Amino acid sequence: MLTTKPEPKIVVTPPGPKAKELFAKYTDKLSRSVVGFYPLVAESATGCIVKDVDGNEFIDFNSGLAVMNVGHSHPRVIKAIKEQAEKLTHYSWTDFCYAPIVDLAEQLIKITPGVSPKQVFFANGGAEANEAAMKMTRWHTRKALFLAYTNSFHGRTFAAMSLTASKPVQRRHFFPLGQEVTHVPYPYCYRCPFHLTYPECNMWCVDFIEEEVLKKFHPPEDTAAMFVEPIQGEGGYVVPPEDYFPRLKKLLDKYDILMVDDEIQSGIGRTGKWFAIEHWAGVVPDIVTVAKALGGGLPISAAIAKEELMDWEGGSHANTTGGNPVACAAGVQVINIIRDERLLENATRQGAYLMKRLKEMQQKYPIIGDLRGKGLMVGAELVKDQETKEPAAQEATEVINKCFKRGLAIITSGKSTIRFAPPLIITRETMDSALEVLEGAIKEVNAQLK
Numbered sequence: 001m002l003t004t005k006p007e008p009k010i011v012v013t014p015p016g017p018k019a020k021e022l023f024a025k026y027t028d029k030l031s032r033s034v035v036g037f038y039p040l041v042a043e044s045a046t047g048c049i050v051k052d053v054d055g056n057e058f059i060d061f062n063s064g065l066a067v068m069n070v071g072h073s074h075p076r077v078i079k080a081i082k083e084q085a086e087k088l089t090h091y092s093w094t095d096f097c098y099a100p101i102v103d104l105a106e107q108l109i110k111i112t113p114g115v116s117p118k119q120v121f122f123a124n125g126g127a128e129a130n131e132a133a134m135k136m137t138r139w140h141t142r143k144a145l146f147l148a149y150t151n152s153f154h155g156r157t158f159a160a161m162s163l164t165a166s167k168p169v170q171r172r173h174f175f176p177l178g179q180e181v182t183h184v185p186y187p188y189c190y191r192c193p194f195h196l197t198y199p200e201c202n203m204w205c206v207d208f209i210e211e212e213v214l215k216k217f218h219p220p221e222d223t224a225a226m227f228v229e230p231i232q233g234e235g236g237y238v239v240p241p242e243d244y245f246p247r248l249k250k251l252l253d254k255y256d257i258l259m260v261d262d263e264i265q266s267g268i269g270r271t272g273k274w275f276a277i278e279h280w281a282g283v284v285p286d287i288v289t290v291a292k293a294l295g296g297g298l299p300i301s302a303a304i305a306k307e308e309l310m311d312w313e314g315g316s317h318a319n320t321t322g323g324n325p326v327a328c329a330a331g332v333q334v335i336n337i338i339r340d341e342r343l344l345e346n347a348t349r350q351g352a353y354l355m356k357r358l359k360e361m362q363q364k365y366p367i368i369g370d371l372r373g374k375g376l377m378v379g380a381e382l383v384k385d386q387e388t389k390e391p392a393a394q395e396a397t398e399v400i401n402k403c404f405k406r407g408l409a410i411i412t413s414g415k416s417t418i419r420f421a422p423p424l425i426i427t428r429e430t431m432d433s434a435l436e437v438l439e440g441a442i443k444e445v446n447a448q449l450k
């Protein structure tokens with residue numbers, strides 16, 4: 001059993017003996033292509049607390065990589081999984097039909113931005129949803145090229161990897177990738193790739209796409225779609241300025257280029273709205289891709305598209321285990337729980353509190369260079385020097401390792417950003433417990449800065 005108090009409980013400094021033993025086997029028997037943050041060996045979890053195999057309890061500030069938005073083992077999700085598992089665990093949606101997939105499609109269509117009719121393609125994971133969006137836009141438009149951003153992450157299968165551009169290791173020795181993608185700079189204002197300052201820059205990063213890309217070497221007539229993360233996830237929780245996406249969408253519409261909104265990390269309530277793109281008023285993407293939090297811990301993903309884009313012929317795209325009925329039943333409950341428990345409101349409220357506390361810390365600890373985020377998708381970028389903004393990558397790793405030892409499971413993204421993505425059910429009390437651990441770690445690491 002987990003303790004009910006929302007605070008860390010360390011009974012043996014992690015990794016304890018059982019964790020060490022299992023972790024050694026994990027390192028020995030599982031693919032070397034994965035690289036974790038620290039040896040947290042999870043055994044069970046409830047709400048915002050994850051318990052390891054030695055009995056340590058951690059506050060989960062990463063939600064299992066932005067998956068457990070409604071918290072771990074939510075009773076309604078567990079009940080739905082059990083009930084559906086007793087009735088039907090599989091019956092390939094691309095050849096047959098079952099109720100949970102229809103229910104989830106209807107729910108997704110309701111919460112996705114835009115009033116025009118939509119249809120849903122289901123798959124298993126995020127990369128696969130983006131692959132579906134690539135194929136769909138190419139089939140519909142008969143155009144071959146794509147646009148995406150530097151610093152982006154859209155998955156690791158070959159086509160999705162062609163879009164992904166946040167770390168060389170994700171692509172090294174894997175060429176050729178197979179897809180024609182041009183990457184343009186993301187509006188990362190803290191580190192503007194053009195060394196300009198917002199708003200005086202007048203958002204040259206949008207005009208750049210037109211002037212230097214579409215007009216010079218990447219013909220719009222051959223461009224099917226642009227893939228966007230409304231807030232870059234793996235790239236460091238980077239938030240574009242408030243007038244950015246309306247201006248970008250206008251440009252894409254001008255050239256008949258579709259917008260695919262990758263909400264795999266930022267969607268399903270994480271930012272205090274169903275989808276992060278809704279923070280940019282009036283922007284309606286042509287396709288939205290979701291995964292991660294949708295299944296409440298079970299693997300499922302989807303591409304939700306304007307109906308006219310789903311004109312691909314029967315047999316042109318399908319899968320066997322996508323849209324699994326148990327995962328769909330869990331997904332329906334995830335959406336109901338977010339609505340019934342008013343978790344969008346809670347994400348907004350707790351996110352504002354988190355930001356306030358982090359700003360107070362920033363006053364005390366110059367290692368915190370930039371703070372940004374929406375709702376409960378918040379990043380604190382650590383720097384060695386506020387003037388030079390040199391990334392404090394090693395220091396960010398030290399902070400999360402210290403937190404791990406003290407019972408807070410928090411991770412980094414980008415080069416040196418601490419990412420805050422707790423379950424949306426988090427309370428003020430749990431937030432305070434977590435921030436106490438975090439502040440202790442930041443204070444110590446900040447003191448070591450020369």
Ligand SMILES: Cc1ncc(COP(=O)(O)O)c(C=O)c1O
Pocket residue numbers: 125126127128130153154155156229233234262263264265266291292
């Ligand atoms: C924005 C975004 N897109 C796509 C993916 C890929 O999802 P998956 O790992 O389920 O393939 C991720 C995963 O982190 C992501 O953050």
